[in-house]
Amino acid sequence: MDHWVHQMNIDSNKTSHLYIQIYCGIKQLISNKKLKHGDRLPAVRKMAGVLNVNTVTVVKAYELLERDELVIKKRGSGTYVNFENNDIMGNVLVNEEWEKIQLKQLNQMTERNISITEETINFASANPSPDLFPVDDFKEALLEVLDRDKGFAFSYQDSRGYAPLRQRMADLAKCNGISTTSEEIQIISGAQQGIDLVAKGILQPGDTVLIERPSYSGAIAAFYSRGSRVKDIELTSDGIDIDLFEKTVKELRPKLVYLMPNFQNPTGISYTLEKLKAIIELSEKYDFTILEDDYVNEFAFDSSSVNTLKSLDRYQRVIYIKSFSKIFMPGLRLGYMIVPSKVYSTLVMAKQATDISTSGLLQRALERYFHHGKWDRNMKKLTNEYYKRFCAIKSILESDLSKEITCRIPSGGLNFWIELPKGVDASLLYSKVANKNIVFAPGRLFYLNKPVYERLRISIAAVSLNQIEIGMTEMIRLIRSTDKLINTEKWSGEDKEPIL
């Protein structure tokens, strides 16, 4: 019997299940490189004998490792470690290696698609649910455009965006304390397209991008797709550690740094003003571009002031992206970027090579919607509704009810980043609560590598107050009974919706 088996610290007196202990133990050995690619795990019966556990316990542990693609079963031969731990994040990703990552991302992305019905208690979606959409007002705007512009509403639009809408966006940015003009505005088909355009325009294969840990997986996918080296920096309670950040920047010389300074996705963390100022200074000192994804600065429930990097951008180094998916309607696929003049034409070119221009009809209708003062009214309604939900979850998380889970309560935004008891894997919990028609976003979707399995993201965007009550109670009940957590089936479903 291999000596490493004896290094595992399996204890039936611990609160976590034995199979979880074995699973975590072997995972750690792989992570420490004590178990290497190609190593054979002991046969189930042998392993069970040495550890003095039931064979079913070992089977369960192996199944979890297989699900994570850390081991592979070969028929009639045994179970082998199938993970080359060479910390590829610091290396150039080329050819096969790069393809492997792409495929891994694909699997992640596909898993992010979940089946949602009208009855589903949807903690997974960070986008407003259809009942919150101002359908009638937007329909009016659409009709006004069709009557006014007729066929021209279906002509190609300027790649930069419909000029009157660009002006509205510049005005909107000013309300957020950002001084800009329509000459810096680029209309985009959603924030994901903005990130993709920046990746196309700024990054060349082999360039380094720094991101927060954890972060938005759609951004990671876009950076990988450019053949970039991506490196993450752990978030602390008020943003990344500036000393560690400078050290990393000095060493890796990133071309781009991707940040969400307010109510970050998924953690809800916000940066202090001092940190934002320090980052701006470092961008000039070390010559990198900042991509600021302004996820939802609008929902500042418990914070007195919100600062964006763009409003502090004295060196013209910040590209600012604003999604309307979270604060308006995701299916509209509209948003805007503020782009410093020195890279503006490069990004317009990227837009042209990507999809030429965004639908003119939708751009024109949105402009009319702003014109009639509907935007502010809707934002107010949305903010009020979200504030109630925010308080509801907050009070549950702060109550005795939820002593099994921990959460640093954010000062605003749509997301709560929850930590489960050690050994309780959120992906497994996912399958369990899905049976009760409750969904959330498993935390591992937000990690570049070495995911933390005990994390999950709860969003308030698509759940009613009543659903929050029922859903949270049920989830906490299920976390308490951590039996039968193994589920190696893949999630599937016909009509799918991405978790963003």
Place this chain on the structure above:
Amino acid sequence: MDHWVHQMNIDSNKTSHLYIQIYCGIKQLISNKKLKHGDRLPAVRKMAGVLNVNTVTVVKAYELLERDELVIKKRGSGTYVNFENNDIMGNVLVNEEWEKIQLKQLNQMTERNISITEETINFASANPSPDLFPVDDFKEALLEVLDRDKGFAFSYQDSRGYAPLRQRMADLAKCNGISTTSEEIQIISGAQQGIDLVAKGILQPGDTVLIERPSYSGAIAAFYSRGSRVKDIELTSDGIDIDLFEKTVKELRPKLVYLMPNFQNPTGISYTLEKLKAIIELSEKYDFTILEDDYVNEFAFDSSSVNTLKSLDRYQRVIYIKSFSKIFMPGLRLGYMIVPSKVYSTLVMAKQATDISTSGLLQRALERYFHHGKWDRNMKKLTNEYYKRFCAIKSILESDLSKEITCRIPSGGLNFWIELPKGVDASLLYSKVANKNIVFAPGRLFYLNKPVYERLRISIAAVSLNQIEIGMTEMIRLIRSTDKLINTEKWSGEDKEPIL
């Protein structure tokens, strides 16, 4: 005086202007590498003396070379060749070299944007003009969706596309003789996005892509953006030469081959069935993917049968792209792809990383539009109208009126690829006819490298019969008087529209 000056064959008895002769002569010397990067051209007065021409003639020639970025003027020092002729197309494009190309593309793309007013005679656009759009019918479809689906019309759509629309697209493809199912359909925000997704999903930096010469510059931009090596193959009257194609494939081992087999853009050329079959066989023999851009097979005016590569795709190697910009409304930004199952999930991932999904409202409305049988009715109307225009231009081109220009009349489609007299630069003619509020697409926009300046593309999509008569007459008149063709100003304008 440098000896090469004497090699130029300048003759005042030739029909083309002396400055054009000088310009073409020096260009050829640069192309032959007889003049190299950094070489100094003779001072204007010296050059004029040796060639026995007016100094103004030399000035004009130098201005043209400067416009083409082949030479650069250094104040107080002279004019220098500024073109590194190392035929970069066969090499990997990295870093600065790649950036240079990107910038060149940017300039091309920006130049492709032209100012259009309602009075403009627009031979440049290959997209239907707003008066041809079925605005009322589409508005009805939009209203039906809004009433039926309410907020759900603004939710995220499945990244693959709205399922009922994918079914309609599979049915539409079947009408084109392509056997497919909705499982192979990916909805895209226009053909440009389709090309971009294929580039993202299939190509890695350094991969080789073969294209036709000339070809669609938006595709070239998308391939370059992936860091690909792009190589073009000259078109003959019935498609690329198969022997030359096989030789090139054997040598360069392309990952992707981008073709427009019917009524190609910009040439109007169509492939024979034999050639298409041969290309399919070669794709299997040499293991490459074919990207078939089905530009406008629908407008087969003078040809009895139209064949697509996809309908012959016995090895599942063809990705087929269908744009609706040419056959419906460009500003809608909708189209579809047929993707073989082995690369389907890769392209869905690329779509997610690019913009998550296409607007659900527009997808749903288009599905309703099909449901009510409006698509076929509109296609019939469009085809009848285009056929009249096609015949009108054809009869002008075949008449004595236009003996200055030559054109191989296509058997259908929207484009006529016109050759001007030797030395008459279409880019210069462009400025001249633009003064008369007539626009066309200068041929050089469609070349990967070494553009043919004497070519231009005339499209029938956005001109009335009356405009065709007036516009063609005026253009031919201007071609006859080739004086004052120098114009080194850049074209600009506030509201711009891309030439596609």
